[in-house]
Amino acid sequence: xxxxxxxxxxxxxxxxxxxxxxxxxxxxxxxxxxxxxxxxxxxxxxxxxxxxxxxxxxxxxxxxxxxxxxxxxxxxxxxxxxxxxxxxxxxxxxxxxxxxxxxxxxxxxxxxxxxxxxxxxxxxxxxxxxxxxxxxxxxxxxxxxxxxxxxxxxxxxxxxxxxxxxxxxxxxxxxxxxxxxxxxxxxxxxxxxxxxxxxxxxxxxxxxxxxxxxxxxxxxxxxxxxxxxxxxxxxxxxxxxxxxxxxxxxxxxxxxxxxxxxxxxxxxxxxxxxxxxxxxxxxxxxxxxxxxxxxxxxxxxxxxxxxxxxxxxx
Amino acid sequence: xxxxxxxxxxxxxxxxxxxxxxxxxxxxxxxxxxxxxxxxxxxxxxxxxxxxxxxxxxxxxxxxxxxxxxxxxxxxxxxxxxxxxxxxxxxxxxxxxxxxxxxxxxxxxxxxxxxxxxxxxxxxxxxxxxxxxxxxxxxxxxxxxxxxxxxxxxxxxxxxxxxxxxxxxxxxxxxxxxxxxxxxxxxxxxxxxxxxxxxxxxxxxxxxxxxxxxxxxxxxxxxxxxxxxxxxxxxxxxxxxxxxxxxxxxxxxxxxxxxxxxxxxxxxxxxxxxxxxxxxxxxxxxxxxxxxxxxxxxxxxxxxxxxxxxxxxx
Numbered sequence: 001x002x003x004x005x006x007x008x009x010x011x012x013x014x015x016x017x018x019x020x021x022x023x024x025x026x027x028x029x030x031x032x033x034x035x036x037x038x039x040x041x042x043x044x045x046x047x048x049x050x051x052x053x054x055x056x057x058x059x060x061x062x063x064x065x066x067x068x069x070x071x072x073x074x075x076x077x078x079x080x081x082x083x084x085x086x087x088x089x090x091x092x093x094x095x096x097x098x099x100x101x102x103x104x105x106x107x108x109x110x111x112x113x114x115x116x117x118x119x120x121x122x123x124x125x126x127x128x129x130x131x132x133x134x135x136x137x138x139x140x141x142x143x144x145x146x147x148x149x150x151x152x153x154x155x156x157x158x159x160x161x162x163x164x165x166x167x168x169x170x171x172x173x174x175x176x177x178x179x180x181x182x183x184x185x186x187x188x189x190x191x192x193x194x195x196x197x198x199x200x201x202x203x204x205x206x207x208x209x210x211x212x213x214x215x216x217x218x219x220x221x222x223x224x225x226x227x228x229x230x231x232x233x234x235x236x237x238x239x240x241x242x243x244x245x246x247x248x249x250x251x252x253x254x255x256x257x258x259x260x261x262x263x264x265x266x267x268x269x270x271x272x273x274x275x276x277x278x279x280x281x282x283x284x285x286x287x288x289x290x291x292x293x294x295x296x297x298x299x300x301x302x303x304x305x306x307x308x309x310x311x312x313x314x
Numbered sequence: 315x316x317x318x319x320x321x322x323x324x325x326x327x328x329x330x331x332x333x334x335x336x337x338x339x340x341x342x343x344x345x346x347x348x349x350x351x352x353x354x355x356x357x358x359x360x361x362x363x364x365x366x367x368x369x370x371x372x373x374x375x376x377x378x379x380x381x382x383x384x385x386x387x388x389x390x391x392x393x394x395x396x397x398x399x400x401x402x403x404x405x406x407x408x409x410x411x412x413x414x415x416x417x418x419x420x421x422x423x424x425x426x427x428x429x430x431x432x433x434x435x436x437x438x439x440x441x442x443x444x445x446x447x448x449x450x451x452x453x454x455x456x457x458x459x460x461x462x463x464x465x466x467x468x469x470x471x472x473x474x475x476x477x478x479x480x481x482x483x484x485x486x487x488x489x490x491x492x493x494x495x496x497x498x499x500x501x502x503x504x505x506x507x508x509x510x511x512x513x514x515x516x517x518x519x520x521x522x523x524x525x526x527x528x529x530x531x532x533x534x535x536x537x538x539x540x541x542x543x544x545x546x547x548x549x550x551x552x553x554x555x556x557x558x559x560x561x562x563x564x565x566x567x568x569x570x571x572x573x574x575x576x577x578x579x580x581x582x583x584x585x586x587x588x589x590x591x592x593x594x595x596x597x598x599x600x601x602x603x604x605x606x607x608x609x610x611x612x613x614x615x616x617x618x619x620x621x622x623x624x625x626x627x628x
Contacts, residue, residue, distance in 0.1 A: 149505035183548040191463035215552030231505040234497040238529030
């Protein structure tokens with residue numbers, strides 16, 4: 001049975017919203033995964049009571065320390081070895097869990113993903129991806145969205161493959177169309193990185209490359225997977241998130257705008273590392289936690305990591 | 315009296331919408347500038363009749379050729395020396411007009427701005443800027459939005475100064491706050507370019523630097539002027555434009571969304587060249603043309619180009 005580790009202390013509304021998310025997940029799952037709850041027993045145990053979880057549905061692992069949202073990632077991970085994030089990655093690295101989820105310190109999660117577990121063979125740079133809601137109802141994938149702020153063409157070329165495998169297995173898109181995010185339509189346009197990446201994508205037989213996508217194509221259905229450097233991707237991601245917040249605060253309501261709510265997607269998967277790691281938004285609530293668990297479950301069940309590694313070395 | 319040159323053949327709805335824009339401008343101006351209309355007399359003259367312009371209000375300059383929207387900029391400018399864009403830049407370079415406006419081939423306008431007239435002394439790279447509608451009703455400026463897809467720190471440092479002078483003189487923002495668009499809040503975050511640019515901005519006494527702005531701050535009122543490389547800026551600009559189109563097509567209506575309508579702003583100014591050049595959107599209609607003329611008028615009246623050059627060499 002698969003085992004999914006959850007950082008109970010990560011995020012602005014932990015542990016209570018994590019607990020509620022677990023409840024949602026268990027109630028709605030046909031066959032729930034075994035959950036490994038990592039956190040401070042004194043805070044978590046009293047909240048578990050009302051859930052009436054069966055003893056075989058979960059394991060509690062005590063972690064007396066917490067890495068705060070604004071701590072320096074590397075330093076915090078090193079100094080707080082009894083923190084929920086450090087213990088979670090230890091469980092992942094030693095095979096005690098098959099995936100690890102947290103809505104805590106993003107930097108610490110990334111450092112943990114890169115150094116506690118390893119990049120898969122053949123992966124130059126692990127990456128993180130975000131869902132882009134297309135205006136026609138389709139779902140797109142944008143990567144990298146912040147793990148690799150400076151990229152080389154061969155990195156983007158791998159992101160394209162990893163994004164394709166993810167889109168196929170997790171988003172259910174057969175033969176996903178891959179585009180290079182760029183500032184012009186034709187080959188030869190763009191900055192030095194984009195110009196050098198285009199020919200690599202064009203010749204890559206592991207993907208279905210459809211050319212450049214401009215900023216105006218991001219929300220249109222031109223491509224399923226769009227690749228860019230993590231600087232550009234992160235700015236797009238955060239702009240999109242803020243747009244959702246702004247329309248909500250101004251009471252501008254529409255089904256399409258609701259699709260920009262990150263709670264729908266749960267979290268950002270780290271791709272290219274040996275096991276699934278899902279990083280949640282700091283303001284994750286119950287729905288986001290439940291969706292993160294479902295995403296981890298799907299990534300384990302579909303064996304996404306091994307599949308993308310296979311595509312990269314083939 | 316100031317003379318503003320207008321490409322009558324540029325844009326999808328030329329010349330009729332240019333004519334309507336001129337009418338709007340003349341009707342609403344307290345003291346209209348002298349307009350120099352550059353275009354095909356056979357097409358433009360018949361449309362001028364109903365306007366009842368006085369002979370001293372305009373000059374028609376015949377340009378028998380047109381550079382189409384999809385022509386190669388450099389080649390088209392070289393081969394079509396009798397085109398409205400080539401003649402417009404010739405008039406600008408020889409002092410026959412004080413500013414030039416077109417909604418035609420963007421690439422040709424940029425090539426013309428860079429090579430027909432010159433960069434001001436001390437300007438490393440001319441730049442183009444776009445208006446960002448802040449959610450609180452304020453107006454922000456983002457630059458570069460596509461002229462310089464690869465930038466060095468010293469370029470961004472100059473964009474900051476040029477953007478500040480523009481914000482002060484044209485947007486009426488006293489002592490504008492300048493931010494570096496980045497993917498983290500603290501100094502030291504970001505890609506190599508952002509990391510190297512931060513200290514330059516921090517030490518620049520010609521601007522009021524307020525630190526990094528993230529993607530989520532773009533639409534918030536954290537800074538008045540935000541600088542980035544032209545690759546990132548262009549993607550943000552085109553994403554914003556498409557967002558306006560999408561919300562319009564889905565009938566999602568709100569005053570705030572209306573502020574994303576580029577027609578409000580007219581066009582994109584080229585900053586750092588010796589005279590004002592304003593590049594309009596290909597789908598410009600009357601309102602956009604009228605606003606482009608008003609923007610050119612303001613840029614001439616405020617002597618923005620000389621002011622920003624003075625800041626750069628001081």
